[in-house]
Amino acid sequence: MTDTPMTPDREQEIRERLESTLKPQKTEVAELLAEVDRLKDRVAELEARPAEAEAHPAKTQWAVEIYDPRHSTWVTPTRFHAPEVAADAQAAYEKNTPMWTDGSPVQRRIVREETTYTVDTDLLLDALGLEN
Structure with a gap:
């Protein structure tokens, strides 16, 4: 894992680099980026839940x-x-x-x-x- 934080700007930079470097595999890149978006949405959904609903009671x-x-x-x-x-x-x-x-x-x-x-x-x- 890298020490560079995944800021929105850094993510955009990675996306642009992938799209420009891997044009022949554009469909695969698009699918991977869509999966990253889906996983980010899921993480945000999990983080938004109230603490008591996240796991078991104390x-x-x-x-x-x-x-x-x-x-x-x-x-x-x-x-x-x-x-x-x-x-x-x-x-x-x-x-x-x-x-x-x-x-x-x-x-x-x-x-x-x-x-x-x-x-x-x-x-x-x-x-x-x-x-x-």
């Missing part, structure tokens, strides 16, 4: 994470659909397994995970060699 989950001192990292074994369920699980974990086998206390915390989904039209533009 998703929120809660988890009880456990600190693993051997690997110095937080581990998320299970996710829950509601914070109350995560709090109940944390209370049960602390009651049933308050210590590691070496006798040290298990550190736990409740975390919220929010996932959003968006349509990435930039990938389509990159695949077409167009700039955003």
Whole structure:
């Protein structure tokens, strides 16, 4: 891909160069340019949609994470659909397994995970060699 942005002037320059250089293949060039126009229209249509209609609704989950001192990292074994369920699980974990086998206390915390989904039209533009 080139570092030159695909401005309207640059696009016109490319179109003129293609038409003048490839006169024997004029039909093929016209078809390719029509396809570029169609794809540009489709990208514009996708970009014009409201964000909530582009993908899936945001998703929120809660988890009880456990600190693993051997690997110095937080581990998320299970996710829950509601914070109350995560709090109940944390209370049960602390009651049933308050210590590691070496006798040290298990550190736990409740975390919220929010996932959003968006349509990435930039990938389509990159695949077409167009700039955003």
